[in-house]
Amino acid sequence: MTSSADDALERAAGLVLAVDIGGTTIKAEIVDPALDAVRRADVPTPVPRPGPTTEAAGSGPAIVDAVIGASRDLLGDSAAEQRSRVRAAGVAVPGLVDAERGIARFSANLGWRDLPLAGPLRTGLGLPVVIGHDVRLAGEAEWRRGAGRGCDHLLVIVIGTGIAATVVSGGRTISGAAGQIAELGHVVVSPDGPRCGCGARGCLETIASATAIAREYARRTGGEVAGAADVVALLHTDPAAAAVWQEAVDALADGIRTAVAMFTPNRIVIGGGLALAGEALLEPLRRAVKVRAEVFGVPPIVGAAFGARAGLVGAALAAQQAAARAGSADG
Numbered sequence: 001m002t003s004s005a006d007d008a009l010e011r012a013a014g015l016v017l018a019v020d021i022g023g024t025t026i027k028a029e030i031v032d033p034a035l036d037a038v039r040r041a042d043v044p045t046p047v048p049r050p051g052p053t054t055e056a057a058g059s060g061p062a063i064v065d066a067v068i069g070a071s072r073d074l075l076g077d078s079a080a081e082q083r084s085r086v087r088a089a090g091v092a093v094p095g096l097v098d099a100e101r102g103i104a105r106f107s108a109n110l111g112w113r114d115l116p117l118a119g120p121l122r123t124g125l126g127l128p129v130v131i132g133h134d135v136r137l138a139g140e141a142e143w144r145r146g147a148g149r150g151c152d153h154l155l156v157i158v159i160g161t162g163i164a165a166t167v168v169s170g171g172r173t174i175s176g177a178a179g180q181i182a183e184l185g186h187v188v189v190s191p192d193g194p195r196c197g198c199g200a201r202g203c204l205e206t207i208a209s210a211t212a213i214a215r216e217y218a219r220r221t222g223g224e225v226a227g228a229a230d231v232v233a234l235l236h237t238d239p240a241a242a243a244v245w246q247e248a249v250d251a252l253a254d255g256i257r258t259a260v261a262m263f264t265p266n267r268i269v270i271g272g273g274l275a276l277a278g279e280a281l282l283e284p285l286r287r288a289v290k291v292r293a294e295v296f297g298v299p300p301i302v303g304a305a306f307g308a309r310a311g312l313v314g315a316a317l318a319a320q321q322a323a324a325r326a327g328s329a330d331g
């Protein structure tokens, strides 16, 4: 999109509501045309009830209520003038997502299947609502407005509790037949490695996700850590931390080699919680990728611009587009 088209969209869009449904926290923001948060609120994600993964047994209906509750609080706390300028809502959703029909198709972590989301939220909030896959929206945010801006062949890898990627090729994001993003986390990098939730062994995310890094460090040392950030903090003083970290970096480089061989991006953006490690991750990763992928041409590897807000920013961009569509339909 050209910057003048961006500017026109911003003017048409006014304020939007952006929501990111995470495994532990639902984050909501009122976002201004420049994509900055005007107000924000966090609520805990409702825990799934045990039982078979169905809409009724999982956390689905409770999550719909929680999103509506947090959003209403946010809008209710705003001045009436500001509230009236909120034109649409965008919601970033984990798992498998049917954005077109507004349905959250499946989340193993949150225990829902075929959960209608856009319709109930539209009714509850009285706004146009669009939903999208969280990693796709984060990727769109980095591509259109962040660290991948202006790049027509781009890989945005999001590393958190899992690993997934948005692939931009020839100036378009690539989708699977059912709208999937690239499940880079399930590329096998170590055939004898740990068992993955998908049934295979040694998937990239069993070694290099933030969750896997913390788990492996705890297993080797018997020491509990709250997360991968604790392992990063020990890199220069604890050889076990350094070893676990290097193994994760090597696994990531193996996965990236596969992606580079398939898509030959001219930039790679690393986002998600693990990217908050900054150069402690990027510097050894560049070296490890260079060794493996030099034959394909190694693109620059950079950190995400929006950090942990990327999903929210992508949801806000989607909401701006929905507001513009609603505006042109009204006119």
Ligand SMILES: [Zn+2]
Pocket (backbone or CB within 6 Å): 185, 186, 187, 196, 197, 198, 199, 200, 203
């Ligand atoms: Zn897997």
